[in-house]
Amino acid sequence: MNPELIELRDSARQVLGESGLGASEHQTWPLVLDLGWLLVAVPEDLGGLGQGLAGACAFYTEFGRRVAGAPYVPAMLAIDAICAAGRADREDWLQRLTTRDYVTTPLADGELTLTSSRPGKPRLSGTAVAVPSADKASHVLVASSDGDCVALVPLRQGGVELRERPTWDRSRRLFDLRFTGLELERDMVLASGSAAQALCRRLATHRDFALAAGAVGGAEALLDLTVDYLKTRRQFGRPLALFQALKHRCADLKAQVAAAEALLQDALQRAGEALDGAAAGAAGREARLLACSAYAHVAEEALQLHGGIGMTAEHHCHLFLKRALLDQHLGRGGNRYDLDLADALLAGA
Amino acid sequence: MDQIPIPTMTTGGNPEALRAEVRAWLQQNVPQGWRAALTGTGQDAFVDAQRDWFQRLVKAGYATPHWSQEWPGGGRSLAEQKVIFEYVARAAAPRLILFFVALYHAACTVMEWGSEEQKRQHLPGILEGRVWCQGFSEPNAGSDLAAVRTRAERRGDRYVINGQKTWSTLAQFADRCLLLVRTDSSGAPQAGLTYLLLDMRSKGVSVRPIEQITGDDEFAEIFFDDVEVPVSDRVGEEGQGWAVAQSTLASERGLTLVELTQRMRYSLARIAGIMRERGVVDDPALRRDLGRLIPKVHAACALADRYLLKRIEGTEVAGDASIVKLNYARTLREFTLLGQRIAGLQGQYQEPFIRGGGMETGNWPFDFMNSYNWSIAGGSDEIQRNIIAERMLGMPREPKNWTLA
Ligand SMILES: Cc1cc2nc3c(=O)[nH]c(=O)nc-3n(C[C@H](O)[C@H](O)[C@H](O)COP(=O)(O)OP(=O)(O)OC[C@H]3O[C@@H](n4cnc5c(N)ncnc54)[C@H](O)[C@@H]3O)c2cc1C
Numbered sequence: 107m108n109p110e111l112i113e114l115r116d117s118a119r120q121v122l123g124e125s126g127l128g129a130s131e132h133q134t135w136p137l138v139l140d141l142g143w144l145l146v147a148v149p150e151d152l153g154g155l156g157q158g159l160a161g162a163c164a165f166y167t168e169f170g171r172r173v174a175g176a177p178y179v180p181a182m183l184a185i186d187a188i189c190a191a192g193r194a195d196r197e198d199w200l201q202r203l204t205t206r207d208y209v210t211t212p213l214a215d216g217e218l219t220l221t222s223s224r225p226g227k228p229r230l231s232g233t234a235v236a237v238p239s240a241d242k243a244s245h246v247l248v249a250s251s252d253g254d255c256v257a258l259v260p261l262r263q264g265g266v267e268l269r270e271r272p273t274w275d276r277s278r279r280l281f282d283l284r285f286t287g288l289e290l291e292r293d294m295v296l297a298s299g300s301a302a303q304a305l306c307r308r309l310a311t312h313r314d315f316a317l318a319a320g321a322v323g324g325a326e327a328l329l330d331l332t333v334d335y336l337k338t339r340r341q342f343g344r345p346l347a348l349f350q351a352l353k354h355r356c357a358d359l360k361a362q363v364a365a366a367e368a369l370l371q372d373a374l375q376r377a378g379e380a381l382d383g384a385a386a387g388a389a390g391r392e393a394r395l396l397a398c399s400a401y402a403h404v405a406e407e408a409l410q411l412h413g414g415i416g417m418t419a420e421h422h423c424h425l426f427l428k429r430a431l432l433d434q435h436l437g438r439g440g441n442r443y444d445l446d447l448a449d450a451l452l453a454g455a
Numbered sequence: 456m457d458q459i460p461i462p463t464m465t466t467g468g469n470p471e472a473l474r475a476e477v478r479a480w481l482q483q484n485v486p487q488g489w490r491a492a493l494t495g496t497g498q499d500a501f502v503d504a505q506r507d508w509f510q511r512l513v514k515a516g517y518a519t520p521h522w523s524q525e526w527p528g529g530g531r532s533l534a535e536q537k538v539i540f541e542y543v544a545r546a547a548a549p550r551l552i553l554f555f556v557a558l559y560h561a562a563c564t565v566m567e568w569g570s571e572e573q574k575r576q577h578l579p580g581i582l583e584g585r586v587w588c589q590g591f592s593e594p595n596a597g598s599d600l601a602a603v604r605t606r607a608e609r610r611g612d613r614y615v616i617n618g619q620k621t622w623s624t625l626a627q628f629a630d631r632c633l634l635l636v637r638t639d640s641s642g643a644p645q646a647g648l649t650y651l652l653l654d655m656r657s658k659g660v661s662v663r664p665i666e667q668i669t670g671d672d673e674f675a676e677i678f679f680d681d682v683e684v685p686v687s688d689r690v691g692e693e694g695q696g697w698a699v700a701q702s703t704l705a706s707e708r709g710l711t712l713v714e715l716t717q718r719m720r721y722s723l724a725r726i727a728g729i730m731r732e733r734g735v736v737d738d739p740a741l742r743r744d745l746g747r748l749i750p751k752v753h754a755a756c757a758l759a760d761r762y763l764l765k766r767i768e769g770t771e772v773a774g775d776a777s778i779v780k781l782n783y784a785r786t787l788r789e790f791t792l793l794g795q796r797i798a799g800l801q802g803q804y805q806e807p808f809i810r811g812g813g814m815e816t817g818n819w820p821f822d823f824m825n826s827y828n829w830s831i832a833g834g835s836d837e838i839q840r841n842i843i844a845e846r847m848l849g850m851p852r853e854p855k856n857w858t859l860a
Pocket residue numbers: 588589590591592593594596597598599621622623624674827828831832833834835836837838841
């Protein structure tokens with residue numbers, strides 16, 4: 107991490123720290139806008155901070171650490187796509203979406219198809235799933251399932267139906283978006299054909315890294331919380347942290363979280379700038395798989411190690427647990443990552 | 456030292472140029488077909504092959520990159536050392552097991568603690584192929600190394616040694632031994648230890664190789680029966696043995712695990728190949744297991760690399776080394792378990808094993824058993840967990856003077 111990024115990250119850590127654990131979207135979103143955090147990964151020549159994916163990940167980690175409610179990741183993904191798509195009017199869009207209007211994008215793969223009834227005017231049908239905070243978004247960035255079209259679709263119009271899908275995770279408000287033959291205006295299409303395919307790969311990779319980075323932050327914070335609790339809670343006339351059975355479990359978790367974090371940084375390096383490339387894709391999938399598994403495991407153990415107090419709604423443990431549970435199903439879905447990595451290795455063998 | 460030609464270091468302090476040099480050298484020098492040649496052989500063939508490989512590495516200057524500048528091949532930065540280890544791993548070259556204690560533990564201990572006289576006496580010999588072993592562990596001093604009981608009694612200018620060491624790797628071939636002995640039992644256990652450089656040919660030393668569960672006999676017991684050691688073979692002061700032993704144990708910190716994690720990374724391709732050969736490449740359960748292992752292997756590499764970087768930058772903190780080692784040991788175990796699942800029943804039929812072939816030789820039950828080297832030796836997984844919990848997470852240590860309830 108360069109010194110500028112470390113400074114940015116530290117200030118984000120401080121600001122998010124002041125809002126407390128599990129702060130709502132309502133509390134945290136204004137901070138995102140006021141402090142210009144959506145500009146972290148935007149290239150400098152477009153008026154951003156030019157910190158790239160590594161910079162974005164440093165912020166995702168902080169949001170994960172505080173289980174913050176702001177729909178930061180989807181907005182960052184959409185903004186990255188707008189920058190990468192290279193449209194002439196992108197600076198206007200950036201200006202609008204980083205200061206005023208909210209843009210979102212699905213965190214999981216839905217079923218979206220394009221049919222072209224009139225030449226040059228495709229129609230969008232199907233459902234986009236796991237779209238955070240869609241009710242307050244002016245636009246959603248979607249891609250057709252075949253990857254041939256990426257579009258920035260205005261939400262407040264006919265042909266789009268929003269359905270809120272509450273999950274156990276209170277740090278995200280997810281929606282399904284149903285499109286029924288919505289006609290896409292030409293200027294809503296960011297990319298089509300092979301350019302869209304490349305943009306889809308970039309989005310998927312960025313999304314994997316975002317999930318990984320958020321999970322690393324959550325896992326680190328939850329482990330710290332748990333170890334602190336064990337140091338203060340006394341039973342049998344001694345702090346629980348004295349019992350080796352518990353120390354060893356914490357040490358194993360620490361090693362797993364450290365491994366996930368080291369892999370994330372290594373994967374960011376391997377990914378480099380070409381986020382639509384195969385190397386970046388594989389690196390992101392690895393980071394996502396290991397980090398989200400580690401987070402889920404820390405969460406599973408943390409609840410046990412807290413005893414009864416962890417089962418109470420007022421304790422913070424469950425905020426992490428529920429986010430970790432959902433995380434495993436975001437991105438390409440929990441059941442694909444391992445198989446995809448094996449496929450890639452076996453294809454080369 | 457005069458007899459040994461100083462290798463020409465064409466690349467100076469430049470790791471990038473060194474890459475090309477090392478790669479080219481390895482292409483020419485890794486003995487063709489060494490794996491087959493060392494499969495199912497006795498220790499003698501292994502020892503010969505190790506000596507040959509060692510001589511080549513010494514001549515090229517690749518055996519001693521960690522030694523100081525005035526030594527042949529020495530004066531390499533940690534970054535350059537890493538390059539060498541990485542390429543040796545990538546070339547699937549033999550591991551330099553027989554000389555490992557000599558090159559790292561003995562050399563670093565003598566360089567750090569030895570007198571000028573001791574340096575002159577021992578370091579050139581190491582380059583000539585003198586083999587060293589480490590005599591720390593005893594039947595009753597394993598994880599609790601400070602419990603060492605082997606006695607050394609001072610008589611004039613000699614110590615007289617009585618007692619027993621165990622688990623000493625390749626002691627049966629050793630010329631010298633790094634020996635940790637007790638010279639005083641009155642105070643704290645650590646305070647009464649002294650460190651000697653024992654000539655293994657001394658009268659009263661006997662070595663008995665231990666047959667291991669793999670059929671190998673890589674380690675041995677050493678017995679001492681009134682063995683006389685000149686006081687001049689002591690390193691550090693009497694009673695300073697614990698501190699000297701700590702530097703011995705820290706001597707190869709980092710580099711070995713860079714090499715071994717890289718070897719594990721390249722072995723992923725091997726395991727994929729074996730799935731093809733065995734016709735189980737489409738087995739969904741195996742594919743899933745393999746897919747889960749891949750990021751763990753890469754994370755083990757990333758952790759080892761990062762640890763070395765921390766050492767280069769001087770930012771290492773207590774517990775960092777334990778995380779790398781624990782993580783490697785666990786990942787290696789998983790690797791060998793998967794290897795066994797892939798090999799199936801076929802893998803259980805006994806095949807001859809290869810000596811010095813690394814940790815993922817493809818003889819999976821053998822590799823699985825060998826993986827315990829890493830979870831037991833050099834501070835077991837449980838000891839690493841204690842260190843992580845206590846020194847990194849700040850969880851309390853057990854009280855020192857507990858008694859059974
Ligand atoms: C392949 C191999 C090569 C070796 N080579 C050498 C060598 O060259 N020279 C040398 O001196 N030694 C060598 N050793 C010895 C090695 O250092 C010891 O085996 C190691 O220190 C563990 O000691 P131990 O075997 O007595 O096990 P013990 O200390 O008896 O441990 C038994 C079990 O109890 C656990 N345990 C111990 N203490 C604690 C604790 N405080 N908390 C929780 N669990 C604990 C251990 O983790 C282990 O699971 C070698 C060992 C192996 C396996």
